[in-house]
Amino acid sequence: MSVTIKDIARAAGVSYSTVSKALRNSPLVKEPTRKHIKKIADQLGYQPNAAARSLVSKKSHTIGIVWPTIERAAHSSLITSMNNRLEQLSYTSLISINEMEFAINVFNRYRVDAVLVFDDGSNQGLSPSKVPVVSYGIAESSPFVPTVDVQRRKAIYLAAEYLHSIGHTKISYFGVMDTPDVMQREKAKGFDLAVEKFKLEAFPTLHVPVSSLESYEGYLAAKKLMQQEVKPTAIISSSHDLTKGILRAFQELNVSVPEDMSFISYDTIPEVNELEVPISTVGVPLEIITEKLTEALMDVVVEHDSKENIIYLEPGLSLRNSCKPFT
Amino acid sequence: MSVTIKDIARAAGVSYSTVSKALRNSPLVKEPTRKHIKKIADQLGYQPNAAARSLVSKKSHTIGIVWPTIERAAHSSLITSMNNRLEQLSYTSLISINEMEFAINVFNRYRVDAVLVFDDGSNQGLSPSKVPVVSYGIAESSPFVPTVDVQRRKAIYLAAEYLHSIGHTKISYFGVMDTPDVMQREKAKGFDLAVEKFKLEAFPTLHVPVSSLESYEGYLAAKKLMQQEVKPTAIISSSHDLTKGILRAFQELNVSVPEDMSFISYDTIPEVNELEVPISTVGVPLEIITEKLTEALMDVVVEHDSKENIIYLEPGLSLRNSCKPFT
DNA sequence: CTCCGAAATAACAACGTTGTTACTATAATG
DNA sequence: CATTATAGTAACAACGTTGTTATTTCGGAG
Numbered sequence A, B: 001m002s003v004t005i006k007d008i009a010r011a012a013g014v015s016y017s018t019v020s021k022a023l024r025n026s027p028l029v030k031e032p033t034r035k036h037i038k039k040i041a042d043q044l045g046y047q048p049n050a051a052a053r054s055l056v057s058k059k060s061h062t063i064g065i066v067w068p069t070i071e072r073a074a075h076s077s078l079i080t081s082m083n084n085r086l087e088q089l090s091y092t093s094l095i096s097i098n099e100m101e102f103a104i105n106v107f108n109r110y111r112v113d114a115v116l117v118f119d120d121g122s123n124q125g126l127s128p129s130k131v132p133v134v135s136y137g138i139a140e141s142s143p144f145v146p147t148v149d150v151q152r153r154k155a156i157y158l159a160a161e162y163l164h165s166i167g168h169t170k171i172s173y174f175g176v177m178d179t180p181d182v183m184q185r186e187k188a189k190g191f192d193l194a195v196e197k198f199k200l201e202a203f204p205t206l207h208v209p210v211s212s213l214e215s216y217e218g219y220l221a222a223k224k225l226m227q228q229e230v231k232p233t234a235i236i237s238s239s240h241d242l243t244k245g246i247l248r249a250f251q252e253l254n255v256s257v258p259e260d261m262s263f264i265s266y267d268t269i270p271e272v273n274e275l276e277v278p279i280s281t282v283g284v285p286l287e288i289i290t291e292k293l294t295e296a297l298m299d300v301v302v303e304h305d306s307k308e309n310i311i312y313l314e315p316g317l318s319l320r321n322s323c324k325p326f327t
Numbered sequence C: 001c002t003c004c005g006a007a008a009t010a011a012c013a014a015c016g017t018t019g020t021t022a023c024t025a026t027a028a029t030g
Numbered sequence D: 001c002a003t004t005a006t007a008g009t010a011a012c013a014a015c016g017t018t019g020t021t022a023t024t025t026c027g028g029a030g
Helices: A005-012 A017-023 A031-044 A050-057 A075-089 A099-111 A152-165 A183-199 A214-224 A239-254 A270-274 A286-303 B007-012 B016-021 B032-046 B050-057 B073-089 B101-108 B151-163 B183-197 B213-227 B240-253 B270-274 B284-303
Strands: A064-065 A092-096 A114-118 A133-136 A147-149 A171-175 A205-210 A232-237 A262-266 A281-282 A310-312 A314-318 B062-066 B092-098 B113-117 B135-136 B148-149 B173-174 B207-209 B234-237 B262-268 B278-286 B310-312 B316-318
Touching: A005 A017, A005 A031, A017 A031, A050 B050, A064 A099, A075 A286, A092 A099, A092 B151, A099 A114, A114 A286, A133 A286, A147 A286, A152 A171, A152 A183, A152 A232, A152 A262, A152 A281, A152 A314, A171 A183, A171 A214, A171 A239, A171 B016, A171 B113, A205 A214, A214 A239, A232 A239, A239 A262, B007 B016, B007 B032, B016 B032, B062 B073, B062 B101, B073 B092, B073 B284, B092 B101, B101 B113, B113 B284, B135 B284, B148 B284, B151 B173, B151 B183, B151 B262, B151 B278, B151 B316, B173 B183, B173 B213, B173 B240, B207 B213, B213 B240, B234 B240, B240 B262, B262 B270, B262 B284, B262 B316
Parallel strands: A064 A092, A064 A114, A114 A133, A133 A147, A147 A310, A171 A205, A171 A232, A232 A262, A262 A281, B062 B092, B062 B113, B113 B135, B135 B148, B148 B310, B173 B207, B173 B234, B234 B262, B262 B278
Antiparallel strands: A092 B092, A281 A314, B278 B316
16 A cells, blocks of 8 residues: 555645645745655655646656557657656656557546657647647648647758759659658658759659668668669668668668768758768757647647647758769 | 537437447447437447547546657567557557656656557666556566566577577577667577577577667678688577578679578568578567467556566477578 | 435545644733 | 634545445335
């Protein structure tokens, strides 16, 4: 049986409401009384009952996170960062790896203050949720939910634009092409837009499709690419993991970046600095993403309806000397 | 504001206690009344308040899982399987990726019925937890906690024993050697025991240390190994991911299994069948592990003190034609 | 038609906590 | 010394649910 404030009250010889106040540092209890109570609470190993607390306060100070099934590994650092940020705001995060609808139901029952979901393209019917939801995804695809959109399309477009501006016309895009995952589709779309706009060459390996964002996929695809007769002069990789694999392949094949190949990688995350070669990246820095996501969550927690439903984050280039002008 | 049983009661023109009983299919309410109530509850989108429920019932029907920091990816399939099993028992699982002590505190507050932790070697001081804990780890290292121990040491020993029995004496062990992670240390210990027992040759690459269990690590290590003058005739890999990398390297180097190299991989998981080559494995099958973990959790949930504190699971070999007798 | 007993439903207490209100010493004021 | 603020603490209601107990309703027996 757990120890409750009543146990503490009995042990301290005060009423349980005094204990409650003392533990929450209310100015209504005298300093010595508070100290006394706190000491006893400590001795008994008191842990507040979240159920009772949230029942009366109607707030659980907890955020639910629905961990996406696809690319589970890829989101690991984002979730870790979210976890830390929320902790700093003294919010607790609880994760569910269940299918989204089920997970949201669970969080509903637990009356978490808000839920963070990852837009995998199936978010359409999210409206009947009682608990406020924030989506990390694509603005258009989850119309009824506040969404933080990092504009993947624009990011990739930006990368292509930059490469074109320094003279490249044969650019290969490494990415997942045929997928229900809207995030990946957006990236591919950004590339295609740039191809059209800048009249990039439509050589055979304009698109280098991979079946997932794992690094091994990038490795294999890069090896195959370099066996082709017509090679690109620049590459855009749609994820950090992919980039890792591609670079490994290049190392083996003695392709050096940027001398033999210009390179831009999506995902502006700290891990980029762990690569052997400095690689320019495009995208919204991870810490900015989680900062905005946290803000959005705090918004829906207090407002329950946030007016500004969609937050677009501007992707940018972080140049790190992996691109050489092509003449 | 959420809809409660009182709202339903008002709408249905009955008392709220009747609603409670109707929703939980108590035989104390007449069939038509129940149907009526359920319909209304549905219309209003009622979701039971877990806080209130667990407050009165003292059970949350929830299991907390502390996702380990190290090798987070590697445990993904185990956690998924646990999640499914618990769901089938109509338990909900909540995951925390916080540091263990903090995570357990959170779960304590939420009064989850039990917590599952992964033994990373820091479980020593787990006793003061009010909520019952089950550990997936090493029996000796978490003395006060019911533990499911898959006997990694024995598993690797078994693998070496088998290879020795078919004539191999130059065997390389791929694994993380110098780590606080007791799980990895146990595996290495198993190998060393076998080396001693069977007087295996102490050639330079008896141990092939890797810095993590990622497949890339296996890949690199395998490449380096095959440049050595003295090569093993058999390999024991301490994880599935490692195995993936090693096999990829072998493919590139035209080393064929089992003709040029015998091979046994730790981790008996379904993913083994996705490898290009059939690979013999050693270890306790994943589904058995999760079955026992679930049983252990259910035990502590009802008993609060389980008498049989440690459950040893017997590792076994699953032979799949990746080993050739050495003559 | 009255009364009994079962069946159905209603009322109520309890779970552990918080916020509000009510009480009780204590000190200050005249 | 009586009166009144005031600080400190106690008592109590409420949160949404469940299990127990009390009440109503109704069909059938007398």
